Amino acid sequence: MNILHIINSVSPVGGGPIEGIKQLRASMVADGHRVEIASLDPPDAPFLKQNQLPVYPLGPSKLGYAFSRRFIPWLRANRTRYDAVIVNGIWQFHSFGAWSALRNTNTPYVLFTHGMLDPWFKKQYPLKHLKKWIYWAWAEYRVLRDAQAVLFTCEEERVLARESFWLYRCKEVVVNFGTAGPEGDLEAERQELLTRYPELKGKKLALFMGRIHPKKGCDLLIEAFANVFGQNPEWHLVIAGPDQVGWQKKLQQRAQHLDVATRITWTGMLNGTLKWGALRSAEIFVLPSHQENFGIVVAEALASGTPVLISNKVNIWREIQTDRAGMVADDTLAGTCKLLRTYLHIGAQEKSAFRQSARECFKQRFEIHKAAKSLHSVLAGVTGLN
Numbered sequence: 001m002n003i004l005h006i007i008n009s010v011s012p013v014g015g016g017p018i019e020g021i022k023q024l025r026a027s028m029v030a031d032g033h034r035v036e037i038a039s040l041d042p043p044d045a046p047f048l049k050q051n052q053l054p055v056y057p058l059g060p061s062k063l064g065y066a067f068s069r070r071f072i073p074w075l076r077a078n079r080t081r082y083d084a085v086i087v088n089g090i091w092q093f094h095s096f097g098a099w100s101a102l103r104n105t106n107t108p109y110v111l112f113t114h115g116m117l118d119p120w121f122k123k124q125y126p127l128k129h130l131k132k133w134i135y136w137a138w139a140e141y142r143v144l145r146d147a148q149a150v151l152f153t154c155e156e157e158r159v160l161a162r163e164s165f166w167l168y169r170c171k172e173v174v175v176n177f178g179t180a181g182p183e184g185d186l187e188a189e190r191q192e193l194l195t196r197y198p199e200l201k202g203k204k205l206a207l208f209m210g211r212i213h214p215k216k217g218c219d220l221l222i223e224a225f226a227n228v229f230g231q232n233p234e235w236h237l238v239i240a241g242p243d244q245v246g247w248q249k250k251l252q253q254r255a256q257h258l259d260v261a262t263r264i265t266w267t268g269m270l271n272g273t274l275k276w277g278a279l280r281s282a283e284i285f286v287l288p289s290h291q292e293n294f295g296i297v298v299a300e301a302l303a304s305g306t307p308v309l310i311s312n313k314v315n316i317w318r319e320i321q322t323d324r325a326g327m328v329a330d331d332t333l334a335g336t337c338k339l340l341r342t343y344l345h346i347g348a349q350e351k352s353a354f355r356q357s358a359r360e361c362f363k364q365r366f367e368i369h370k371a372a373k374s375l376h377s378v379l380a381g382v383t384g385l386n
Contacts, residue, residue, distance in 0.1 A: 001033045001083045001084065001376075001379060001383065001385050001386075002081060002082045002084075003033055003034065003035045003083065003084055003085075003086060004036050004037070004081075004082040004084075004085045004086070005036070005037045005088060006038050006075075006087045006088060006094050006095075006098050007021065007039050008040055008088075008093075008094050008167050009040065009066075009079075010037060010041060010053060010055055011045070011047050012047060012051070012271065013242045013269065015210065016114070016294060016295065016296040017112070019296045020178075020179065020296055022051070022053065023178070023371075024371060024375060025053070026368075027180075027368050027369050028372050031372065031376070035054075036055075036082075037053055037054060037105035038071070039053045039055055039057055039058065039094075040058055040060075040066045040068045040092075040093065041055070041057040041060075042057060042060035043059070044174075045057065045059075052323045053379075055374075056074070058071045058074055066093050067093045068090045071094065071101075072097050073100065073218050074095070079105060079107040082107065084379045084383050085102060085107060086111075086113070086375075086379075087110070087111045089112065089116055090113055090117075090140050091135075091140065093309070095111070096141070103146060104288055106233055107364070108148040108382045109147055110147055110149040110151055111149070111150050111151065112151045112153070113144075113150060113152065113157075113161060113265045114149075115157055115291070115293020115315065117161035117162040117164040117165075118157070118160050118161070118291050118293065119164050120215075120313065121162075121291070122332070124290075124291075128374065132166065132217050136165050136167065141165070141169075144169070147171065148382040149169060149378055149382060150172055150173065152174050152175070153177035153315070154174065154294065154315050154316050154318075154319070156317075157176055157293055157294070160315070173378055174255055175374040176365070176371040176373075176375075177373055177374075178296075178299050178365070178368050178371040179296050179300055179303070179369050181300075181304070181367065182276045182280060182300075182304055183228055186280055187337045189280060189282065191277075192273050192274060193221035193277030193278055195240075199236070200238070204234050204235045204236070204283045205235075205236055205238055205239045205278075205281055205283055205284065206229070206235060206236070206237050206286055207286065208221055208240065208241070208285075208286055208287065209240040209241055209270070209279070209297045209299055210239070210240075210295075210302075211242055212242065212244065212248050212251070215290045216289050217249055217287070217288035217289050217311065218303065219254065220331070220332070220336045221237070221239075221286055221288055221336060222237070222251060222254060222255050222260070222264070223254075223258070223333050224339075225237045225263075226258035226259070227338055228340040228344060229260075229344075230259070235259070236237070236263050237264065238264075239264060239265070239267070240268070240270045240278055241268070249311075255311070258295045261337055275300075276304070278307070279300055279303075280298075282306050284296070284307050284308075284331070286303035286308050286309045286339065286379060287308065287309070287314060288310070288331055289310070289313055289314055290312075290331045291313050292311075292314040294313050294315060295310075296330050298316065298320075299362060302325055302358045302361050303367075306358060307326045307327070307343070307355060307358050308325060308326035309340070310327075310328055310339075312328050318345075319361065322363070323357055323364075324354065324357045325358040325362075326358065327342060
């Protein structure tokens with residue numbers, strides 16, 4: 001099967017969606033499919049040379065909406081090369097452009113919303129939601145309505161999407177989603193991490209990995225770390241991720257005020273062996289997010305055998321709780337403190353059981369080959385091809 005993924009950008013700072021595409025592509029190519037990507041990136045974007053993906057960069061795009069004059073003509077001219085198109089994300093030009101190019105043709109498309117219909121955004125940003133409502137009525141509503149399938153990565157995401165806009169109609173399908181597990185040498189990865197960050201040697205690591213953004217609850221984590229581990233010097237907090245909104249300086253000032261600044265390491269975005277070294281060295285992975293559709297990095301932590309301590313706003317929290325692969329609490333300071341305090345006081349045997357359960361949860365629910373087969377099943381139903 002010939003498949004085209006469409007996404008606004010393949011930049012790695014985009015987080016889960018592009019990482020999911022990379023992992024799904026690798027698995028599906030291994031099964032004999034051809035998978036390419038179209039984005040609205042400028043052709044000279046430096047990350048295009050680094051990721052080694054077959055990308056058609058159809059930018060540069062303009063404004064926050066990421067409009068590109070090249071995109072619709074290119075897709076109309078090339079659509080017959082593909083058996084199916086997968087649109088990743090909404091609210092920017094690539095989704096409406098895909099609908100405009102493919103409507104009334106025999107080239108089917110399916111859509112991953114990637115959590116962008118979560119009602120949290122409506123509550124948190126009411127003015128922005130009003131603008132989106134105007135755009136929804138004449139654009140994105142039709143994108144969802146005419147898709148052969150709208151794909152949700154868990155049941156929680158599907159249910160929440162229905163609460164976003166009253167004008168909502170689509171063919172809902174819940175599919176597996178996931179990532180690949182670590183393949184490198186554990187000790188080599190750990191040693192590379194400790195060589196880069198020697199202050200981590202001999203410490204128990206609590207790890208946050210993701211964008212430094214208010215919705216991720218980084219402030220809650222720093223406050224809770226100081227509250228629970230402030231008098232416990234063997235624990236160290238690692239915050240790994242890009243500072244996309246300029247929030248890190250304020251968080252560092254707060255850590256200084258709480259007297260834990262020297263016990264927090266800010267690594268920026270980690271990739272490759274450094275990323276896996278951090279995930280596999282951590283005692284716990286903590287994500288007190290206020291909104292998280294799936295969380296590829298949560299699945300990566302599970303694959304590493306690292307218990308995940310997450311809020312109940314991470315949409316796969318029910319699966320984590322059912323499999324006892326970690327702990328779940330409210331996305332509040334009290335909830336985050338409860339996560340850390342509960343883990344701190346459980347015994348060694350129970351901690352070992354958590355690590356084993358984390359690996360099993362990943363294998364049974366989020367391993368990339370299962371996700372690829374689930375997506376292929378949907379595409380086969382849409383196209384009539386195998």
